[in-house]
Amino acid sequence: MESYIVFGLVLLVVVIGATLALVAPRFRKPPTLPPAQKPTAPPVKQAPPAPTKQAPPVPTKLPPKKQVPPVVEAPPPVVEAPPPVVEVPPPVETPEPTAGRLVRLRARLSRSQNVFGKGLLALLSRDKLDDDTWDEIEETLIGADVGVAATTEIVGKLRERARVHGTATASDLRDMLADELVAALAPEMDRGLAATQRDGRPAVLLVVGVNGAGKTTTCGKIARVLVADGHTVVMGAADTFRAAASEQLATWGSRVGAEVVRGPEGADPASVAFDAVKRGIEAGVDTVLIDTAGRLQNKVGLMDELGKVKRVVEKHGPVDETLLILDATTGQNGLEQARVFTEVVDVTGVVLTKLDGTAKGGIVIAVQRKLGIPVKLVGLGEGPDDLAPFDARQFVDALIGTDA
Numbered sequence: 385m386e387s388y389i390v391f392g393l394v395l396l397v398v399v400i401g402a403t404l405a406l407v408a409p410r411f412r413k414p415p416t417l418p419p420a421q422k423p424t425a426p427p428v429k430q431a432p433p434a435p436t437k438q439a440p441p442v443p444t445k446l447p448p449k450k451q452v453p454p455v456v457e458a459p460p461p462v463v464e465a466p467p468p469v470v471e472v473p474p475p476v477e478t479p480e481p482t483a484g485r486l487v488r489l490r491a492r493l494s495r496s497q498n499v500f501g502k503g504l505l506a507l508l509s510r511d512k513l514d515d516d517t518w519d520e521i522e523e524t525l526i527g528a529d530v531g532v533a534a535t536t537e538i539v540g541k542l543r544e545r546a547r548v549h550g551t552a553t554a555s556d557l558r559d560m561l562a563d564e565l566v567a568a569l570a571p572e573m574d575r576g577l578a579a580t581q582r583d584g585r586p587a588v589l590l591v592v593g594v595n596g597a598g599k600t601t602t603c604g605k606i607a608r609v610l611v612a613d614g615h616t617v618v619m620g621a622a623d624t625f626r627a628a629a630s631e632q633l634a635t636w637g638s639r640v641g642a643e644v645v646r647g648p649e650g651a652d653p654a655s656v657a658f659d660a661v662k663r664g665i666e667a668g669v670d671t672v673l674i675d676t677a678g679r680l681q682n683k684v685g686l687m688d689e690l691g692k693v694k695r696v697v698e699k700h701g702p703v704d705e706t707l708l709i710l711d712a713t714t715g716q717n718g719l720e721q722a723r724v725f726t727e728v729v730d731v732t733g734v735v736l737t738k739l740d741g742t743a744k745g746g747i748v749i750a751v752q753r754k755l756g757i758p759v760k761l762v763g764l765g766e767g768p769d770d771l772a773p774f775d776a777r778q779f780v781d782a783l784i785g786t787d788a
């Protein structure tokens with residue numbers, strides 16, 4: 385009996401123990417799981433995706449803060465490369481024909497110039513041409529930059545013709561004056577440009593003159609004239625003192641499709657000139673135009689350099705034409721400068737620029753008379769085709785309005 389009681393107690397203890405063992409965990413889990421899983425789950429889940437998911441957007445927004453390497457790999461600029469490849473075709477222009485360009489001189493002569501023509505006509509229209517009137521005529525011509533010597537000569541001849549004629553009208557006198565002005569311009573002088581090949585090599589034209597006279601512009605305009613006449617041209621930018629100078633010439637060249645030989649800024653002008661002629665010979669062109677500098681500290685330096693340019697270029701053969709560019713607005717003052725040039729380089733022709741401005745046309749007579757060199761071309765403005773071959777009769781017509 386006792387054994388049954390003991391057995392029953394043992395069984396009861398076992399049952400209770402088993403029951404407790406089963407139930408106890410259930411009571412323990414509910415309080416631990418919810419708090420344990422909720423706080424830990426987010427950090428555990430967010431931790432892995434955070435670096436992987438955030439990686440792509442972060443580099444673009446926050447490159448400097450954290451991950452720099454991904455930013456470096458960005459290849460957008462490479463994609464943009466193809467579109468910018470744009471050809472720049474130089475628009476080659478067709479210069480206008482040179483014939484008839486001088487006609488526009490009259491319209492472009494300054495207002496004072498028209499006054500000059502009208503003033504002379506008024507003087508010649510007086511009933512009586514006494515000494516005072518002739519003095520005034522002389523003063524008018526001198527005032528127009530004709531120069532004292534040339535004026536004295538012109539008025540002397542005119543007076544004599546008027547005296548011989550006896551009954552000359554104002555119109556007759558004006559025609560006579562025009563004749564004398566034309567005669568003073570030595571119309572028989574050869575004004576053609578040596579711009580075509582000789583002995584199988586290009587004609588070489590050297591363009592000289594003081595600072596700002598219009599050398600580079602005139603080079604460009606001459607190139608246009610030559611191209612318009614069917615010639616091929618190479619230009620040499622031997623003004624190496626300023627980068628802008630060769631740039632200026634290159635622009636003129638590209639407008640008419642003429643090659644421009646340039647050197648680096650500060651290069652030896654003579655070597656650039658030499659290379660330009662060499663290139664012209666190789667390319668078999670008709671003309672090589674060489675632009676030179678006018679801007680040097682002193683006159684001696686400028687002249688030495690010009691002499692050197694000429695000597696070096698002549699290793700290829702003689703310079704065919706040396707054009708002296710003179711600013712017509714400098715009047716009589718420019719004449720002394722001009723004379724210095726003729727002593728250093730053998731000037732074969734003069735180009736008078738800026739006749740459209742405040743220039744007094746009479747300077748043409750003074751220049752030719754003083755230098756004994758023909759004025760071959762005149763500049764009538766800043767436009768590309770504002771350069772005209774000089775013609776004595778047309779010029780005088782424009783000057784005193786004989787065709788009015």
Ligand SMILES: Nc1nc2c(ncn2[C@@H]2O[C@H](COP(=O)(O)OP(=O)(O)OP(=O)(O)O)[C@@H](O)[C@H]2O)c(=O)[nH]1
Binds near residue numbers: 595
């Ligand atoms: N109105 C007018 N201006 C001209 C004429 N020829 C040249 N010019 C102007 O004169 C200025 C000087 O011309 P450039 O050709 O640069 O003179 P440059 O002799 O080469 O000058 P440097 O190289 O500095 O010695 C420019 O503004 C030209 O446009 C002309 O016939 N009429």
Ligand SMILES: [Mg+2]
Binds near residue numbers: 600623629
């Ligand atoms: Mg220049």
